Amino acid sequence: MTAPVPAPRMSGDVISRLKAVLGEGGWSQDPAKLAPKLLEWRDRWTGTTPFLALPKTTEQVAAVVGVCFEAGVAITPQGGNTGLVGGQIPQGEILLSTERLNAIRDLDAFDDVIVAEAGVTLAEVHEAAAAQRRRFPLGLASEGSATVGGVISTNAGGTQVLRYGMARSLVLGLEAVLPTGEVWNGLKRLRKDNTGYDLKQLLIGAEGTLGVVTAAALKLYPQMASRAVAFIGVGSPEDAIRLLARAKEETGGDVEAFELMGRLGIEFALRNIAGTRDPLAERHPWYVLAEFASGEAGSAQSAMERFLASGLGDGLIRDAVVAQTEAQAKALWAIRENQSPAQKPEGATWKHDVSVPVSQVATFLDRATAAMLQIAPGARIAAFGHVGDGNIHYDVLRPDGGSDAEHSAKRDEGSRIVHDLVVSLGGSISAEHGLGAMKTAEALRYKSPVEVQAMRAIRLALDPKRIMNPRVLF
Amino acid sequence: MTAPVPAPRMSGDVISRLKAVLGEGGWSQDPAKLAPKLLEWRDRWTGTTPFLALPKTTEQVAAVVGVCFEAGVAITPQGGNTGLVGGQIPQGEILLSTERLNAIRDLDAFDDVIVAEAGVTLAEVHEAAAAQRRRFPLGLASEGSATVGGVISTNAGGTQVLRYGMARSLVLGLEAVLPTGEVWNGLKRLRKDNTGYDLKQLLIGAEGTLGVVTAAALKLYPQMASRAVAFIGVGSPEDAIRLLARAKEETGGDVEAFELMGRLGIEFALRNIAGTRDPLAERHPWYVLAEFASGEAGSAQSAMERFLASGLGDGLIRDAVVAQTEAQAKALWAIRENQSPAQKPEGATWKHDVSVPVSQVATFLDRATAAMLQIAPGARIAAFGHVGDGNIHYDVLRPDGGSDAEHSAKRDEGSRIVHDLVVSLGGSISAEHGLGAMKTAEALRYKSPVEVQAMRAIRLALDPKRIMNPRVLF
Numbered sequence: 031m032t033a034p035v036p037a038p039r040m041s042g043d044v045i046s047r048l049k050a051v052l053g054e055g056g057w058s059q060d061p062a063k064l065a066p067k068l069l070e071w072r073d074r075w076t077g078t079t080p081f082l083a084l085p086k087t088t089e090q091v092a093a094v095v096g097v098c099f100e101a102g103v104a105i106t107p108q109g110g111n112t113g114l115v116g117g118q119i120p121q122g123e124i125l126l127s128t129e130r131l132n133a134i135r136d137l138d139a140f141d142d143v144i145v146a147e148a149g150v151t152l153a154e155v156h157e158a159a160a161a162q163r164r165r166f167p168l169g170l171a172s173e174g175s176a177t178v179g180g181v182i183s184t185n186a187g188g189t190q191v192l193r194y195g196m197a198r199s200l201v202l203g204l205e206a207v208l209p210t211g212e213v214w215n216g217l218k219r220l221r222k223d224n225t226g227y228d229l230k231q232l233l234i235g236a237e238g239t240l241g242v243v244t245a246a247a248l249k250l251y252p253q254m255a256s257r258a259v260a261f262i263g264v265g266s267p268e269d270a271i272r273l274l275a276r277a278k279e280e281t282g283g284d285v286e287a288f289e290l291m292g293r294l295g296i297e298f299a300l301r302n303i304a305g306t307r308d309p310l311a312e313r314h315p316w317y318v319l320a321e322f323a324s325g326e327a328g329s330a331q332s333a334m335e336r337f338l339a340s341g342l343g344d345g346l347i348r349d350a351v352v353a354q355t356e357a358q359a360k361a362l363w364a365i366r367e368n369q370s371p372a373q374k375p376e377g378a379t380w381k382h383d384v385s386v387p388v389s390q391v392a393t394f395l396d397r398a399t400a401a402m403l404q405i406a407p408g409a410r411i412a413a414f415g416h417v418g419d420g421n422i423h424y425d426v427l428r429p430d431g432g433s434d435a436e437h438s439a440k441r442d443e444g445s446r447i448v449h450d451l452v453v454s455l456g457g458s459i460s461a462e463h464g465l466g467a468m469k470t471a472e473a474l475r476y477k478s479p480v481e482v483q484a485m486r487a488i489r490l491a492l493d494p495k496r497i498m499n500p501r502v503l504f
Numbered sequence: 505m506t507a508p509v510p511a512p513r514m515s516g517d518v519i520s521r522l523k524a525v526l527g528e529g530g531w532s533q534d535p536a537k538l539a540p541k542l543l544e545w546r547d548r549w550t551g552t553t554p555f556l557a558l559p560k561t562t563e564q565v566a567a568v569v570g571v572c573f574e575a576g577v578a579i580t581p582q583g584g585n586t587g588l589v590g591g592q593i594p595q596g597e598i599l600l601s602t603e604r605l606n607a608i609r610d611l612d613a614f615d616d617v618i619v620a621e622a623g624v625t626l627a628e629v630h631e632a633a634a635a636q637r638r639r640f641p642l643g644l645a646s647e648g649s650a651t652v653g654g655v656i657s658t659n660a661g662g663t664q665v666l667r668y669g670m671a672r673s674l675v676l677g678l679e680a681v682l683p684t685g686e687v688w689n690g691l692k693r694l695r696k697d698n699t700g701y702d703l704k705q706l707l708i709g710a711e712g713t714l715g716v717v718t719a720a721a722l723k724l725y726p727q728m729a730s731r732a733v734a735f736i737g738v739g740s741p742e743d744a745i746r747l748l749a750r751a752k753e754e755t756g757g758d759v760e761a762f763e764l765m766g767r768l769g770i771e772f773a774l775r776n777i778a779g780t781r782d783p784l785a786e787r788h789p790w791y792v793l794a795e796f797a798s799g800e801a802g803s804a805q806s807a808m809e810r811f812l813a814s815g816l817g818d819g820l821i822r823d824a825v826v827a828q829t830e831a832q833a834k835a836l837w838a839i840r841e842n843q844s845p846a847q848k849p850e851g852a853t854w855k856h857d858v859s860v861p862v863s864q865v866a867t868f869l870d871r872a873t874a875a876m877l878q879i880a881p882g883a884r885i886a887a888f889g890h891v892g893d894g895n896i897h898y899d900v901l902r903p904d905g906g907s908d909a910e911h912s913a914k915r916d917e918g919s920r921i922v923h924d925l926v927v928s929l930g931g932s933i934s935a936e937h938g939l940g941a942m943k944t945a946e947a948l949r950y951k952s953p954v955e956v957q958a959m960r961a962i963r964l965a966l967d968p969k970r971i972m973n974p975r976v977l978f
Contacts, residue, residue, distance in 0.1 A: 139749060140745055140862050141861045141863045142862070184698065185702075187696055196696060199673055208954065214952070214955060216955070218930060219930065220860075220861065220894060220930075220931065221665060221670075221859070221892075222665065222670060222894070222895045222935040223932035224658065224661075224670075224932070224938045224939070225934050225938075225943075226939065226955075226977055227706055227959050227962060227963075228709055229958055231702060231706070232962075234702070240701075251757055252752045252753045253756075275613060275614055278726045279726045279799070281726075281799040281800070282798050324798075324800070324803075325754060325755040325756015325757060326800075326806070329803055333799070385695070385696045385697060387615045387617075387693045388614050388616070389614035389615045420696070421696045457694065458694055460697075461694075461696040463698065464699075465698070465699055477700070480686045480687070484688065484703055484966060485701050487965035488965055489701075490965065491961035491965035492962070
């Protein structure tokens with residue numbers, strides 16, 4: 031059931047045609063310019079490419095893709111190069127960077143929309159929205175580099191999915207160059223449009239395999255008048271999930287974030303991230319970082335007070351602290367955001383970005399940890415994540431003082447067990463990072479043949495020569 | 505660019521095979537049983553079919569579709585038969601009704617999900633959710649008959665789209681029988697799953713052309729603790745749109761509905777709907793029905809008070825009344841819901857379900873009305889709709905005392921002008937009803953060849969014999 035991956039056939043003729051359509055400043059073959067785009071930021075993937083295309087306009091993207099389609103030459107599109115699964119790193123393909131597609135074409139506060147080109151960074155979108163008292167509620171640690179095109183092509187998540195959904199739910203319209211080099215203008219800004227298949231939904235999360243997203247119309251939201259952040263000690267993941275259900279009811283859906291962390295992750299942060307302080311006086315087995323927000327002044331705070339009081343009353347909450355200032359809120363969030371960086375000095379890790387139904391989070395954690403300790407006795411489990419979405423970053427670190435090499439050697443075995451368990455609970459082996467070049471083969475183990483066949487048929491229909499990111503997806 | 509529509513080839517052999525896979529009670533050829541399923545509820549469409557399939561299980565649906573696929577026989581799927589564009593009425597095709605697929609398979613308050621089969625009605629979903637203090641926020645006038653499968657296949661909208669989105673955004677997972685008769689089990693209940701193309705997004709809104717939806721996992725939401733409904737007199741659509749922007753800011757997104765109505769529609773309701781009373785003492789050119797809801801007790805009311813006070817203060821609001829009881833709220837909503845029924849005694853109408861960017865609503869109304877009065881002097885314009893989504897039901901009634909026949913004869917000319925205008929403003933000729941058999945040809949005028957080709961390629965890839973609802977979509 032493996033799909034054919036064509037060897038990129040490159041010729042001097044193709045390169046000259048590409049140079050001609052891109053013009054001065056529109057391409058590079060300079061190793062110094064290419065190097066940072068060929069290295070994945072965690073240094074896990076290094077790539078090669080004969081040619082970097084730097085189109086400035088949608089028409090130039092179309093011309094590049096058209097030349098490649100005609101010649102049967104493969105392309106890897108790249109946004110901010112912040113992906114974690116190698117989907118943006120070429121292995122001999124033409125590299126098409128969207129960095130020069132960097133215009134914000136429009137922002138309309140009545141339509142609550144911003145129209146941004148693919149290379150605009152998420153941080154720039156946030157800034158433009160804030161200038162009009164609006165908000166684009168998709169936040170990522172990498173938002174200074176991550177781009178609109180990349181965020182859409184990978185259907186990025188982040189910490190506000192619980193309330194606002196993944197990137198998919200924030201897109202009103204798309205403009206894209208299809209694999210044949212034709213421009214599809216689907217850049218509508220409508221909330222309602224039932225006139226055939228919703229093509230943008232196919233491109234969102236397609237990881238660059240169905241075309242190049244060149245611009246998007248993104249939904250904006252009002253800014254919030256009140257916001258409350260609490261750091262909460264709880265006894266177990268089960269208790270955290272009960273609290274989540276209560277928080278959603280208590281606030282009528284105003285829960286912006288509900289993040290779970292194990293004690294070990296807090297200890298890593300205390301030990302390895304300068305300036306971290308334990309927010310609570312005593313130790314607790316698990317922690318929740320909860321954020322509520324409301325359009326009404328004071329409302330988020332009073333909802334948080336009610337929520338904490340009821341949890342402390344019936345023991346679901348062991349202890350809690352509420353941020354009194356913006357700086358305190360930032361410090362609490364920093365503990366969550368440093369969960370991954372704080373692991374680095376601790377040695378080799380098996381990392382997993384998985385999701386299960388929210389009701390299965392506790393079962394998953396119990397069973398996964400029992401299995402991990404069986405194959406890697408003494409392994410240290412740092413689990414954290416967006417429990418409100420059932421999305422757990424489940425990281426298995428080598429035993430304290432153990433051998434990195436020995437631990438790494440068992441990574442595939444361990445990950446297989448985690449993934450088997452996740453799938454048996456109705457979950458996903460890639461919650462928010464995508465499959466890229468890294469997880470495609472693994473995903474094939476779990477997908478039904480019916481689903482894989484349907485995906486391949488669709489891909490073949492839109493990209494008959496399979497030129498778009500051929501090593502990625504099925 | 506017209507696509508081939510195969511004549512359904514029926515044979516006694518196919519019918520016997522279908523009877524065999526469906527068994528006793530699983531089919532009908534009884535004209536009395538068929539009749540209500542062959543008549544569209546506004547009496548605009550009448551159909552014919554040689555055979556009504558009434559599968560009870562997904563496996564039976566798969567068997568029926570498999571037999572038809574093999575024989576190249578076309579199928580029209582039907583849910584509650586509430587569609588307005590003829591997509592569910594067969595013209596010689598096998599009719600596949602989902603009415604016996606009527607189980608609610610699961611409801612989980614931790615996952616905030618209900619898993620319902622295609623034939624479950626929307627009202628049954630509401631009831632099941634309410635029993636667990638949850639809410640499925642998609643409401644339609646036809647919710648007592650409209651089914652889960654139909655709502656998903658047409659990506660239905662309704663009055664709560666502003667806050668919760670169309671049906672599309674409420675679906676977590678789908679189970680469907682693909683055109684080849686294979687079952688695709690995508691019945692996940694995950695908030696995050698980035699493992700390839702999101703196939704469910706293709707089936708949502710495909711109007712039965714890519715397979716038969718057999719079950720869905722739908723998102724549930726918490727119930728609201730406070731709710732405020734106001735009926736507001738305004739001077740113009742522009743003012744209504746300014747107020748909408750303010751309402752969204754004021755409430756932080758807690759606007760559940762923001763519905764615009766012209767004075768004429770109010771007069772029709774007063775004249776033709778028994779028991780209707782004008783909620784405001786004086787006449788106003790336009791009206792807004794606004795509903796806010798919040799998880800915090802009292803919060804919606806206080807937001808509504810602030811909103812009305814500021815609008816009355818600066819003149820954007822001319823007068824307003826807030827419902828003090830549930831009965832009053834219902835009476836205000838009844839005026840909105842009766843906008844369409846109230847037109848019936850007034851004679852021939854050209855109806856349009858269109859959307860434009862919110863910022864263009866006023867421009868659309870101005871220009872459309874000028875154009876209509878030019879080709880149909882004295883025509884009465886009743887415009888109303890979900891202004892928060894840019895979705896206007898734009899209805900052009902014959903002049904008072906004029907001839908129905910004369911007015912109807914100009915319908916196509918009038919609709920063409922409305923649709924041309926809508927498209928020139930970046931809008932859609934079918935906001936929430938879909939294209940069905942009625943609007944497909946019209947939509948072809950406006951879609952780019954690139955988009956139509958992409959849709960056809962995808963359809964052909966999944967349904968190589970084009971057996972699924974062949975007269976619908978491209």
